[in-house]
Amino acid sequence: AQRVTQPEKLLSVFKGAPVELKCNYSYSGSPELFWYVQYSRQRLQLLLRHISRESIKGFTADLNKGETSFHLKKPFAQEEDSAMYYCALRGNFGNEKLTFGTGTRLTIIP
Amino acid sequence: EPEVTQTPSHQVTQMGQEVILRCVPISNHLYFYWYRQILGQKVEFLVSFYNNEISEKSEIFDDQFSVERPDGSNFTLKIRSTKLEDSAMYFCASSGMGDQPQHFGDGTRLSIL
Numbered sequence: 232a233q234r235v236t237q238p239e240k241l242l243s244v245f246k247g248a249p250v251e252l253k254c255n256y257s258y259s260g261s262p263e264l265f266w267y268v269q270y271s272r273q274r275l276q277l278l279l280r281h282i283s284r285e286s287i288k289g290f291t292a293d294l295n296k297g298e299t300s301f302h303l304k305k306p307f308a309q310e311e312d313s314a315m316y317y318c319a320l321r322g323n324f325g326n327e328k329l330t331f332g333t334g335t336r337l338t339i340i341p
Numbered sequence: 342e343p344e345v346t347q348t349p350s351h352q353v354t355q356m357g358q359e360v361i362l363r364c365v366p367i368s369n370h371l372y373f374y375w376y377r378q379i380l381g382q383k384v385e386f387l388v389s390f391y392n393n394e395i396s397e398k399s400e401i402f403d404d405q406f407s408v409e410r411p412d413g414s415n416f417t418l419k420i421r422s423t424k425l426e427d428s429a430m431y432f433c434a435s436s437g438m439g440d441q442p443q444h445f446g447d448g449t450r451l452s453i454l
Contacts, residue, residue: 263440265442267445273447274345274432274445274446274447274448275384275432275445276445277442277443277444280442282440317383317384319384326372326389326391326396326436326438326439326440326441327389327397328374328386328389328397328399329374329376329384329386329434329443330386331376331383331384331385332383333382333383334383334384
């Protein structure tokens, strides 16, 4: 069975400090990992996917197959980063369902 | 940028009534999904739909649920006889061919009284 674990429900970080949102997964094959963000009262938006290996809004995430992790990082937090962040997994056959973690609410303290 | 649109944004229904949630996926997308999020819980997969048929469904998607693509643009989720526990945020998503990511709508908040 596939599972995504986000151990922190809430995370508060001072503006300018580094941010790390943890995500671990369980999947028998080679999954695709995503980070989605949900700003207040808005839709789920794709932030990152591991195959793109790009940085969006200063965020990066590296897939670590040995540790089965896909942690989201940003070196310097900004107030506009306050949001709900969801890690999600998709199987390796393309258009499969997404399995989400429980989400982490990130609050940036000014 | 094209978006997935969902209507209504909020639906209040009496227990036992039928409800239809509507979605307009992005126009050139071929894969369609419904997810739900009960308050305080994680986003859960309900069903995926491709080529006019269900490609996968979860254990949540029982006989009370059905999906339809009645025309070339709409994708609907019907709950035949709603229960209190159906109260949740329902998200529609769509994706294109290959390994394209899923794009989500704003969601419909369903409240069962």
